[in-house]
Amino acid sequence: MAQYDDSAVKNPLLRVDGLTMRFGGLVAIDNLSLVAGRGQITAIIGPNGAGKTTLFNCLTGFYKPTEGNLTFHHPDRDYQLQKLDNHKVAQVAGVVRTFQNIRLFPKMTLLENLIVAQHNALMRASGYTFLGLFNLGGYAKAEKEAVEKAKYWLDLVGLTHRADEEAGNLPYGAQRRVEIARAMCVGPKLLCLDEPAAGLNPSESLELNKLLFRIRDEEQIGILLIEHDMSVIMQVSDRIYVLDHGKRIAAGTPEEIRNDPVVIKAYLGEEEDDELPPEVAADLATHG
């Protein structure tokens, strides 16, 4: 197994060791190792098909890895994520994700979407019985807290004034922010965001950057970010891992990554006279 120096990550939250994911003959992830820090934004980048989403699917229990360990240092104890069912990854370990395609309940209001996300906490408070129906036990208190939390996150993403509107009626950028708010309502220790800037205009991307900093700094959780938008990646990441064909080809700060010839070649391909995809070239020029 390749040995990597990830000692730059001072407060590890997630440790991926020797992760391999095969689909029949296709190796989507090939002996991948990385470390994501607590209170840090860790980005996973790479060309299409590099294995980024497969990594998220392994972390969050959607796929059982072919090989490897996914050690999560929860404040209470360590978890081996590859051994947990997917609902436990979120509810017990606190590893919560968003998806490339928005998955809000379009006919529910924003507030309802954020309260439904707390369903498990509410069920626990009801003792999994009919107590909830009669507002007995701790249920009424838990319900009040769920509403408060939903309002808090709606406020933080700047959408309090639209709390009672159906989620499906919101512009795309606003729906993306609601998705992050909904994930935060679950109380994650590690927030995994799959292309949160996809489809955002430049000013919405800037808002997203601010939101990610705020979550990182105020909640002191880890953020794992898959993103193609280099302006977001270069501005927010504390550390970047670059994948190509399922392998880790580079790791470092934005400064280190933007100057790494191996990374540039991965985006260029093998042909000498190929050109960088225009959006990548523009982003590297602007932010590099």
Ligand SMILES: Nc1ncnc2c1ncn2[C@@H]1O[C@H](COP(=O)(O)OP(=O)(O)OP(=O)(O)O)[C@@H](O)[C@H]1O
């Ligand atoms: N369920 C699956 N069955 C078979 N092959 C799969 C499956 N999921 C992913 N793959 C393959 O694994 C490889 C990695 O895919 P993945 O979606 O993880 O890449 P990615 O880096 O997220 O790409 P993109 O940036 O385009 O989203 C691809 O070749 C893909 O076709």
